Amino acid sequence: MxxxxxxxxxxxxxxxxxxxxxxxxxxxxxxxxxxxxxxxxxxxxxxxxxxxxxxxxxxxxxxxxxxxxxxxxxxxxxxxxxxxxxxxxxxxxxxxxxxxxxxxxxxxxxxxxxxxxxxxxxxxxxxxxAPIPKPVGSAITLSPFRRPTAECAPVGAKAACLYPNNSRALIEAASRGFQNCLMLDMLGNVAEFGNSNVFMAKDGVVYTPVPNGTFLNGITRQRVIGLLRGEGVCVIEATLRYADFVAADEIFSTGNFAKVTPVIRIDERQLAPGPFYARARRLYWEFAHDVRLAA
The missing domain is CATH 3.30.470.10 (Aminotransferase class 4, branched-chain amino acid transferase, N-terminal domain)
Structure with missing residues (x-):
């Protein structure tokens, strides 16, 4: 047949x-x-x-x-x-x-x-x-699915077998009207988005989850941290809970596919693209432009 x-x-x-x-x-x-x-x-x-x-x-x-x-x-x-x-x-x-x-x-x-x-x-x-997505912003929520540990998945590699779990997290979030979601590690700490690394700002300081072996320390993530610190921004890698993001002044993502993009809503709370997001995106594009000029 x-x-x-x-x-x-x-x-x-x-x-x-x-x-x-x-x-x-x-x-x-x-x-x-x-x-x-x-x-x-x-x-x-x-x-x-x-x-x-x-x-x-x-x-x-x-x-x-x-x-x-x-x-x-x-x-x-x-x-x-x-x-x-x-x-x-x-x-x-x-x-x-x-x-x-x-x-x-x-x-x-x-x-x-x-x-x-x-x-x-x-x-x-x-x-x-693959055109770079426009930074229109996304609405996010908390996923019921969690990032694995090294004992149960090859989290130290960028491995295809890890991504179906992220995919089901994104599908579940979409079923509730969200474009992305925060995923926790097995201890209940925020690890990353379903498809990118996450940053937040509170009271003039930028925070991002400290790499703890449950998610990849992204190359664009590392680049943005370095660029922000190079401009004097205080960036702290810390253990963060979902409540920290609910109370954040702003939230943004970094990843290779979309680079730097803002979050405009977490659950029912509206957010505006903030100054640290704007600075991170500007610095990354200036860095990429400098690379082009040097090539």
């Missing part, structure tokens, strides 16, 4: 796989591939602005670190990742807003299939058009 399949359109995409560039949404994992079947994929993501990708090197280093943490073999060195990224970026218009995604996965499993064979590690580099 042949089932009807729904056609999905994708933005302009180029993927380097098995020694050459492929255009379009090229299938690179069959149903027997361990990465597709059991989600044993690690990846990273970088942004490109006008042909230059700020912090691309740090994202490529992190995907290799994720591979090691996960038990895969990081078989692509940094110079190769960067060289291929430059090749791929050049295939798009100069002003294209791009997402750059290096990936590793195992092809085969052993011992019944669940245990993957690191000797079969494969990889690709996918680059596609």
């Amino acid at each position: 042949v089932l009807n399949s729904k056609s999905v359109s994708h933005s302009q995409t180029w993927t380097f796989f098995e020694g050459r560039w492929h255009e379009g949404n090229v299938p690179i994992m069959g149903p027997r591939t361990h990465g597709l079947w059991l989600g044993s994929t690690v990846f990273d993501g970088a942004r490109a602005f006008e042909g230059v990708a700020p912090d691309l090197d740090r994202h490529c280093v992190r995907v290799n670190q994720s591979a090691v943490y996960f038990g895969l073999k990081p078989i692509v060195d940094l110079d190769t990742w960067l060289g291929l990224a430059r090749e791929g970026i050049a295939r798009f218009p100069a002003n294209a807003e791009l997402y750059i995604r290096p990936m590793y996965w195992p092809q085969n499993g052993v011992g019944g299939g669940v245990l993957f064979d690191p000797e079969t590690t494969d990889w690709c580099l996918c680059i596609y058009e």
